[in-house]
Amino acid sequence: MPKRSAGLLLHRGGLARLEVLLVHPGGPFWARKDEGAWSIPKGELADGEDPYAAALREFAEETGFAPPTAEATDLGEAVQPSRKIVRAFAVADDLDATAVRSNLIDLVWPPRSGHVIQVPEIDRAAWLPLHEAERKLLAGQRVFLHRLAAALA
Secondary structure: OOOEEEEEEEEEOOHHHOEEEEEEEOOOOOOOOOOOOEEOOEEEOOOOOOHHHHHHHHHHHHHOOOOOOOOEEEEEEEEOOOOOEEEEEEEEOOOOHHHOOOOEEEEEOOOOOOOEEEEEOEEEEEEEEHHHHHHHEOHHHHHHHHHHHHHHO
16 A cells, blocks of 8 residues: 655745745755755654644644644645645745754665664745746656645636
8 A cells, every 4th residue: 555645735926926835854864965855754654643633743743833724725636756645735825945844754764774874854934936936846746736726716
């Protein structure tokens, strides 16, 4: 059975000046990667966990901010190249992306070395216009940008 994740795609500015909040993964593997490396704040669902509840939990863990309370729009699911299934929820909100403070995760680095280091799950966040977000976002998640634009139209 494929792994499942859920996340929030925050947006602001309305359709004419739409920006979305993306996060960049932390750790040495991602340090020099930019285009095609960013993500929506998301994480794996526990067995039987409600996807929206998981999206809210992961948002708080990855950004350090309380989850938004505005109404969410379900953007559906997308199968990633890894076969993981991601479900996204869009929420209109605003926050200071420079104030994001992520949780820490254990990472074996270098790979297969047995040496464990702690790194922030995300190392930065940014508000990006759709045309820039399209370049920065992981390919498997780009469909959520299109679904958001259609939902706001």
